[in-house]
Amino acid sequence: MIRYGKSVFKGWQMGRRLIKENNTKKHARMKKINIHLHSIINIVLNIFLISIISVLPFYSTNGYAQIGTDKNLFLFHCSKYIFGILLPLQIIYIIIYNVIYKPNIKMLIKNIHITDIFVICYGIAILLSYLSTDFRNEATRGTEGWYMGILTQLIFLLTYFFTSKVWNRKNWVLALFIPVSTIVYIIAILNRFGIYPIEMQSARPQFISTIGNINWYCGYMVTLLFAIMYMYWFKDDYKFWQKILLLMYIAIGLGSLVTQGSSSGIFALFGVLLFMFIISINDSIRIQKYFNMLFALSSVCLLIYAIRQLFPESFTYKETATELLTNSFVPIVMFLVSAFVLAGVRICSVKFALPMKFFRFLRNIVLGMSIIFIIIFTGLIIFNTSNPGAISIFENSSIFTFSPEWGSKRGATWMASLMVFSEQNLWKKIVGIGPDCMSVYMYQSGSAELITFLNEQFPTQRLTNAHNEWISILVNLGVLGLVCFVGIVSSSIYRFLKKSLNNKSLLTGIVGACGISVLAYTINNLFSFQQTLNGINLFIILGVGENIIRELKTEDI
Numbered sequence: 001m002i003r004y005g006k007s008v009f010k011g012w013q014m015g016r017r018l019i020k021e022n023n024t025k026k027h028a029r030m031k032k033i034n035i036h037l038h039s040i041i042n043i044v045l046n047i048f049l050i051s052i053i054s055v056l057p058f059y060s061t062n063g064y065a066q067i068g069t070d071k072n073l074f075l076f077h078c079s080k081y082i083f084g085i086l087l088p089l090q091i092i093y094i095i096i097y098n099v100i101y102k103p104n105i106k107m108l109i110k111n112i113h114i115t116d117i118f119v120i121c122y123g124i125a126i127l128l129s130y131l132s133t134d135f136r137n138e139a140t141r142g143t144e145g146w147y148m149g150i151l152t153q154l155i156f157l158l159t160y161f162f163t164s165k166v167w168n169r170k171n172w173v174l175a176l177f178i179p180v181s182t183i184v185y186i187i188a189i190l191n192r193f194g195i196y197p198i199e200m201q202s203a204r205p206q207f208i209s210t211i212g213n214i215n216w217y218c219g220y221m222v223t224l225l226f227a228i229m230y231m232y233w234f235k236d237d238y239k240f241w242q243k244i245l246l247l248m249y250i251a252i253g254l255g256s257l258v259t260q261g262s263s264s265g266i267f268a269l270f271g272v273l274l275f276m277f278i279i280s281i282n283d284s285i286r287i288q289k290y291f292n293m294l295f296a297l298s299s300v301c302l303l304i305y306a307i308r309q310l311f312p313e314s315f316t317y318k319e320t321a322t323e324l325l326t327n328s329f330v331p332i333v334m335f336l337v338s339a340f341v342l343a344g345v346r347i348c349s350v351k352f353a354l355p356m357k358f359f360r361f362l363r364n365i366v367l368g369m370s371i372i373f374i375i376i377f378t379g380l381i382i383f384n385t386s387n388p389g390a391i392s393i394f395e396n397s398s399i400f401t402f403s404p405e406w407g408s409k410r411g412a413t414w415m416a417s418l419m420v421f422s423e424q425n426l427w428k429k430i431v432g433i434g435p436d437c438m439s440v441y442m443y444q445s446g447s448a449e450l451i452t453f454l455n456e457q458f459p460t461q462r463l464t465n466a467h468n469e470w471i472s473i474l475v476n477l478g479v480l481g482l483v484c485f486v487g488i489v490s491s492s493i494y495r496f497l498k499k500s501l502n503n504k505s506l507l508t509g510i511v512g513a514c515g516i517s518v519l520a521y522t523i524n525n526l527f528s529f530q531q532t533l534n535g536i537n538l539f540i541i542l543g544v545g546e547n548i549i550r551e552l553k554t555e556d557i
Helices: 002-058 067-101 105-110 114-132 136-141 150-166 171-175 177-192 214-222 225-234 240-259 263-280 284-310 320-326 330-351 356-386 406-422 426-431 438-445 448-457 469-501 506-525 532-556
Strands: none
Touching: 002 067, 002 150, 002 171, 002 177, 002 532, 067 150, 067 532, 114 136, 114 150, 114 426, 114 469, 114 532, 136 150, 150 532, 171 177, 177 214, 177 225, 177 240, 214 225, 214 240, 214 263, 214 506, 214 532, 225 240, 225 263, 225 284, 225 506, 240 263, 240 284, 240 320, 263 284, 263 320, 263 356, 263 506, 284 320, 284 330, 320 330, 406 438, 406 448, 406 469, 426 469, 438 448, 438 469, 469 506, 469 532, 506 532
């Protein structure tokens, strides 16, 4: 009896061991399958990112005639096939991953950051707006030519989450932004002088390079140019040839920026330069790099000025900021001052120590003057608009009087958009009238007062957005959507730049470049709008920043 009991016990133990071994082998097989799945997911994701970075900026089927539609259709079809593969694979991967590792809920929560929460809430806001809209067809794809409806917004959100949470980052994929954008910039500069190396149907001065409308082009530029400027400024140990190539890229980009014709990009330029000056003060090497970039800017402006003097009829587009920076005494003064300052900084750095106290004092002066200027400028607009003629010298100045004509008719677009918002009930104010539905509401459901205003201000044009991203979001996605979007950009700018400035590694440099890119995008879009190119670039950049922060956090652990 005892022998029988022992044999049964041994059999039971052997059975348990076999089951355990089988389970171990099963888990090993599942783990191997998961590794292969993850590799396939990343290959497909790399194909998607390469297509967006390298092909989308050049994609056009018929010149400028339908270029906005062309680019959005390319993004839409590319995303349809790519995410059609990625989503099922990712779901299978998550199921297997949870079976093998049984991850701790607390660990999963730790991997969700404040920007992720805002992005999730932004997605919920888009969905609520879509479900509540009276214009379902318009809200699905968006207004013709722009197509910022729910499908495009979902592409942006999926791109963010796959780039930030799934992608095994390949820096060479990100580096493709540099040669691609360089070609785009060079074509734009040539276009401004009437040279079209690529034949584009319906070409005229309002369209530029392979991007389209100057506002589209400017939106594309600012998401990339300032990121590379930051990388040049941030990293100390570049080789000589790398420094030269980066400075050449910066010079070409700045040359394109000052000639492209959209003032919103100039605002972004000065905003970023002010911010970079403030953060340069405590580091002598970065002060020198900062003045190198200022010298590059002034040199490019002076070169364009000289070309315009030699060939005065060649320039195809005139705009106030462009004329000031490339066709007046300003570039000459800029060059002389920047050359003098750069020479002084170089001499001091070689023979003496840089006067850091003086630079900190100068920083405080510049920052104080900037704040005072903004307060005075805003105050003059408010007072002069409220009391027309009270300040005689500004009586005929449109810049100090907020009216429909203010800011190249930004006044009219903002007024019309806010009229749409004011006409909504409380629920529609919270969730908006629908993704990209502002235009269809204006012309189909707007009040008589709104229709009259539109006919007076835009008799030959159809207004599609507010030319201010935040106002457009307020109307389309309501207060909820605006709060979430502002949360996305503000949290990412703060977190990315804070992480970068507290650590001097290459990875944190890329994180800082993402932060400066989002900052430039935000400044630009206070006077412009979201569209296919800058929208997808923004969410890729947000995803890259979050991806690196997650990697750095894992390394810290």
